Amino acid sequence: GTILGHQDVLATTIAQVLQAQGCEQERTLVGPVIVLESGPDAVNEMLRVGYSAALRRSGIADIRHLLSYYPEPTQCPSAFLAAAPWREVPLGAQLAGWLIDWGPAGAIGFALNTVLAEQGFPDRLGDESLLARGAEGRLADALPQIFGDSPEDRMLCTIIEMTHVRRDLSQAQILNTLHVSRATYFRLLRQARERVLAAG
Numbered sequence: 001g002t003i004l005g006h007q008d009v010l011a012t013t014i015a016q017v018l019q020a021q022g023c024e025q026e027r028t029l030v031g032p033v034i035v036l037e038s039g040p041d042a043v044n045e046m047l048r049v050g051y052s053a054a055l056r057r058s059g060i061a062d063i064r065h066l067l068s069y070y071p072e073p074t075q076c077p078s079a080f081l082a083a084a085p086w087r088e089v090p091l092g093a094q095l096a097g098w099l100i101d102w103g104p105a106g107a108i109g110f111a112l113n114t115v116l117a118e119q120g121f122p123d124r125l126g127d128e129s130l131l132a133r134g135a136e137g138r139l140a141d142a143l144p145q146i147f148g149d150s151p152e153d154r155m156l157c158t159i160i161e162m163t164h165v166r167r168d169l170s171q172a173q174i175l176n177t178l179h180v181s182r183a184t185y186f187r188l189l190r191q192a193r194e195r196v197l198a199a200g
Contacts, residue, residue: 010091014067017089021099027064027170032071069097101133130196131164139196140165146199156192163189 018025069091070076081098091097130139140161147157155178162174169177175185 010095013091014097017091017097017099018065018067021065021089023065023067023099024170028067029065030067033068033075064102066100066102067097069095071095130199131193136165136167142196142199146195156188156195159185159188160192160196 014030015025018028018030067089076096084100086098086100089097089099129135130142143157143160143165147153147160158178159174162169162177171182171185175182178185180188
């Protein structure tokens with residue numbers, strides 16, 4: 001991953017945390033957050049823009065996790081962290097880190113649920129969803145009942161398996177295996193997810 005400006009001991013601790021949390025280091029962005037003195041509203045907006053820029057400039061083409069920590073505990077923006085599915089992880093006796101899963105069971109799912117809630121729909125990616133993290137076994141068992149034997153259904157089923165059941169494959173590996181473009185992959189993935197969500 002991208003580990004910026006850490007002491008060796010902290011870098012070792014971070015590596016251990018990423019391993020314990022099941023994060024792939026090459027798909028994880030790690031870094032401290034230095035917050036200048038400002039009001040809460042300005043800080044939240046600054047972090048929103050800052051994280052967007054960090055994702056663009058990280059050099060990680062297929063980012064999955066983001067681990068941040070605040071060297072000055074009094075500057076930890078609790079409201080900002082509470083507004084998204086960040087999880088607190090220990091980085092030592094006096095330092096806490098904040099980890100977010102950028103995948104369908106994390107920030108992407110959180111954003112989808114937010115949009116759906118604004119439109120009056122229920123939370124379709126809650127803990128009971130077949131697409132939720134930890135539901136891989138239930139999802140694998142349900143796929144034969146959701147998808148048929150047509151070439152289109154077999155492709156949709158394969159995409160769901162590779163994205164949600166395997167979870168060890170990067171987006172690049174999936175694209176190379178299926179021989180499809182990124183746009184086609186996301187179009188088919190959306191269709192496959194809609195089929196799964198409609199089924200249960």
